[in-house]
Amino acid sequence: MARKRSNSRPAQRGTSTLGRLFALMLVSALIAAIALAAYVWQYAHSPLPFNGKPQAFTLERGTTMRMAANQLADQGLVVQPWLLVQVARINGSASRIKAGSYEITEAVTPLQLLAKLTDGDVSSATLTIVEGWNWRQVRAALNRHPDLRHDSAQLDDAALMQQLGIQANSPEGQFFPDTYHFAKQSSDLQVLQRAHQAMRTQLDAAWAARAPNLPLRTPADALTLASIIEKETGAAKDRGMISSVFHNRLRIGMRLQTDPTVIYGLGEAFDGNLKRVHLETDTPWNTYTRGGLPPTPIAMPGMASLLAATQPAQSKALYFVAKGDGSSYFSGSLTEHNQAVRRYQLGAR
Numbered sequence: 001m002a003r004k005r006s007n008s009r010p011a012q013r014g015t016s017t018l019g020r021l022f023a024l025m026l027v028s029a030l031i032a033a034i035a036l037a038a039y040v041w042q043y044a045h046s047p048l049p050f051n052g053k054p055q056a057f058t059l060e061r062g063t064t065m066r067m068a069a070n071q072l073a074d075q076g077l078v079v080q081p082w083l084l085v086q087v088a089r090i091n092g093s094a095s096r097i098k099a100g101s102y103e104i105t106e107a108v109t110p111l112q113l114l115a116k117l118t119d120g121d122v123s124s125a126t127l128t129i130v131e132g133w134n135w136r137q138v139r140a141a142l143n144r145h146p147d148l149r150h151d152s153a154q155l156d157d158a159a160l161m162q163q164l165g166i167q168a169n170s171p172e173g174q175f176f177p178d179t180y181h182f183a184k185q186s187s188d189l190q191v192l193q194r195a196h197q198a199m200r201t202q203l204d205a206a207w208a209a210r211a212p213n214l215p216l217r218t219p220a221d222a223l224t225l226a227s228i229i230e231k232e233t234g235a236a237k238d239r240g241m242i243s244s245v246f247h248n249r250l251r252i253g254m255r256l257q258t259d260p261t262v263i264y265g266l267g268e269a270f271d272g273n274l275k276r277v278h279l280e281t282d283t284p285w286n287t288y289t290r291g292g293l294p295p296t297p298i299a300m301p302g303m304a305s306l307l308a309a310t311q312p313a314q315s316k317a318l319y320f321v322a323k324g325d326g327s328s329y330f331s332g333s334l335t336e337h338n339q340a341v342r343r344y345q346l347g348a349r
Helices: 004-043 065-074 081-089 110-119 135-144 158-164 190-207 221-230 237-254 259-269 278-279 303-310 334-346
Strands: 055-059 102-105 124-128 179-183 317-324 328-331
Touching: 004 081, 004 110, 055 065, 055 237, 065 081, 065 124, 081 110, 135 190, 158 190, 179 190, 179 237, 190 221, 221 237, 221 259, 221 303, 237 303, 237 317, 259 278, 317 334, 328 334
Parallel strands: none
Antiparallel strands: 055 102, 124 179, 317 328
8 A cells, every 4th residue: 555655646746747837838828929919919009101201002903911911011111011911810801901092191000001901991083074075085084094094995986885885876975074083093994984874864864854846856966966065165155045056957957067067077187277178078077068967976065065955045046156255146147147257257357
C-alpha cells in the first residue's frame, strides 16, 4: 500500500505542472488577443494619411477588399493594408464594397473609409446637353468627357439605338437637353438612357397637352417640328409665332423653307456660309425642295420648343424674317414679307 502511495505523487505533480503551463499559455493568448484587439481598434479609429489635397481613386468592378486595400496602399492612402482588410472582415464590409470613383477631401479613419466604399459614396460629375445641339455634338461631348466610361464609342447609331431601346429612324432629337449628374466612371450609355427617358417623358407631356386640330399626326412629328423651332428661335417670345407659321404652312401644303433643315442636311460639309446653291441642292432635309416635315429631327429641342410645337400661337402668319436683334418680324402675305426683308435685311447692308 505504501508503494502505491509513493507512485501517485509524481503523477499529481506532473498534472499540476501541465495545468499551470496551460493556464499560463491561455492567459498569454488572452493578453495577446486583447492587445491585438486594442491595436486593431486603435487603427480602425485613427485618421489615415492625408496631405491636405483631394485624393481620388477608382475601384473597378470585381475588385476584392484585399485588392482594394493594396491599391489604396500603393497610392499612399492606406498604411498596413492587411489591417484594413481585417477591420473590413470584422465589421462585415469586406464583401460589400462597391465599384466606382471616389474622392477623399479630408482625413478619414479606416472605418469611415469603409463606410464610404460600402455606401457607394462616389464622387460625381456632370454633363450638360445644350438645347439645339445635334447628335454629332452630343456624341462629341460624351467622347471627350474625362469622367465617363465611353462604352458607346465603338457603337454605330443603329447599334446604339438598339442598346438603348430607341424606336426611331435616328438618334437625332432623342435626348432631352439638361444637366445630368452621374458617378465618375459611369457608362455614357447610362447617361444617354436617362436623357432619352427624359425626352420621352417631356414629349409625352407636351403631346398630351396639344392643341386640337394640329397638322401633326404623331409625337414624332411634334418632336421634329420642335427641333426646327429650336433652331429658328432667336428670341424666346417668338417661339409660339414661329410654330404658328410652320403649322399654317403645313395646313395648306406650303413648303416649310427653313434654313436650319438645309444646313442639317449638309452635315459636316457646311462651312458656316449658306449659299443659294445649298437651297437648291436636294437632300432629305431640304425643306425648300421637299414638302412636309423632314424625315428626322435636326436637333435636341428643349421643353419650351416642345410646347410651342404642340401649342402654337393663333395667327395667319406664313412668313418671318430676322430683324437683326434676335427677334423676328411675322407676315401674313408675301408682299408684306418682301417689304420686311428689304427693311430688316437688304436695307441693313
